[in-house]
Amino acid sequence: MGQMEGPSLPDTELLKVLRTMSLGRAVDERCMNLQRQGRLGFYVPMEGQEGAQIGCGWALEKGDWICPAYREMGVALTRGIPLSTILDQLFGNSADLSKGRQMPNHYGWRDHRFVSASSPIGTQIIHAVGLAYASRYKGEKVISVPFFGDGATSSTDFHSGMNFAGVYKAPVVFFCQNNQWAISLPREKQTKSTTLAMKANAYGFPGVQVDGNDFHAVYSAVKDARTRAIRGEGPTLIEAVTYRMGPHSTSDDPRRYRSSQELATWKARDPIERLKEELVTRGALTEADFDKMQEEVRAEVAQAVQQAEKVGPPEPRTLFEDVWARPIPQLQEEIQEFEELLKEGVIRP
């Protein structure tokens, strides 16, 4: 595993990192509760993966393309996406730039090059290759980063993405968060490969395994891979070894398939605690500072939730927008009927 000799960034910046990680954790905690209270339809927590996500996001540049799966809220926080924008998506309200079209956590924001996520597994991996190819073709010095989990390494488009990227030497950093579980299937039953990183060998480019709960290790591995890609040296696969501390989603109960002992082992390796301890040890942070930070982020989340909950649902007519660039005749006919139904009160917003 890649280990860092010393801190990768100055303490002032590491404090920002810690705050971002804490903010992500606070969003997760709040949203899990909101879902239990019936105020949020669904939720996918990233709890435990903050080191990997924020470590990777922190190492990227503004023009880089993010091709996320549905667990990448931590990455979103590193891209300067406002918390309110994230919550608008979670609530699917009328302020959501995706117009409330998708289940919670399926984010997408063009202005941040954060590509709209879908639910099928691994499909975004090959999109990243197309984006990287196109960026290079247009003379941009950027990379694209597909995010995916251990489960996705078994998917069709992990193979197509890795293979195409190798063939075209595309500037892609494949970022795999091996969080040990694909819903109920443990890592060792997903593949008999000793590591996920070694899969890169077969595609003709390097694969590295890093401690995904170590911000520094992730940050420096991604920085290195990014530099390689920009230099035209081709793609890299990074396997960030981490752990999904929560359920797969709010529809899942992990007690059915994994032991509390395993969870406890990984909780002891909590990436937030780890960075906090490091900063406390160095005297860059006190326990009191940390507690205050947690209070602040929780308050920030509470306020953003309150705001997002107040925003109403999307207008009924938006149902028909963006299917095609313009409604084709068959859709125009349906829109007309829909308007009549609304007018007659047969359907109500």
Add this chain to the structure above:
Amino acid sequence: MTDMTLIQGVNRALHQAMKADPDVLCLGEDIGVNGGVFRATEGLQKEFGEARVLDTPLNESGIVGMAVGMALYGLKPVAEIQFLDFIYPAFDQIVSELAKFRYRSGGQFPAHVVLRTPYGGGIRGGLYHSQSTEQLFASTPGLKVVIPSTPADAKGLLLTAIFDEDPVLFLEPKRIYRTATGEVPDGDHRVPFGKARVVREGSDVSVFAYGAMVPLAFQACQVLEKTGIHAELLDLRSLVPLDVEAVVRSVEKTGRAVIVHEAPKFCGFGAELAAILAEKALYSLKAPIVRVTGYDTPFPYSLENLYLPSVDRIGRAIQRTVAAG
């Protein structure tokens, strides 16, 4: 105007588009050095280079997914799937990704990809080089589905597809790649989507066809003309968007409808046409709607001529429909 075959029409459209716009790229299996297994992309790599005409690894999901990524950036990729029969590994990319990107992102991420693929039987291609499964895609909101039957339409519809804003499945009737010949306008010739072509006018019965079924239906109509049956033939050209107005108008005039396609009958595109006519032209109908289609079997090899609609089968159906009322 230049005389050419349907496949040359495809080639000319690609050439025209690539010359006009550096954002147009082609990708697919064997399309570069080899010019495509049917030679649709002949000469393109030589002229535009390997960066714009990509020979891809053998992976349809990869081809479509890569094209989606290019389109998300803003390029105009034209991907070739060697045979429609081989498109299914990419079905997830087409249905879950390509067709839904614009919608799921609230319009932030349109993905405009043209998927060209030869389809249909009559070339002794057996189960896996012959199928017509346009209905699978026509029933996916977000996609457009277009099928030329003449060289001029091949060029004109493909150019429209490449410069359209939506993903387009462009189905090429390979059986008539070289037998369909005709004059094609030079330069930037575009044929709009959603406009059926009246192949011949008639007053007794409306025949609806597309792709390789158009010339067969035309022959059937010509034969019947001699027996005093005046059949109107419409080449639909685009299934999505469909020229509903032209379909309904024709049946309002003739009172009878015969629908021809190669795909199996059950839940085929003909079912949609029949439903539209039932909804919008029922009171004009003098006889039951008839479908002449491939059978509800997998596509056969040795017996393909018995499976596919023929001039005689189409002619018989037209005759009976006219006689029915």
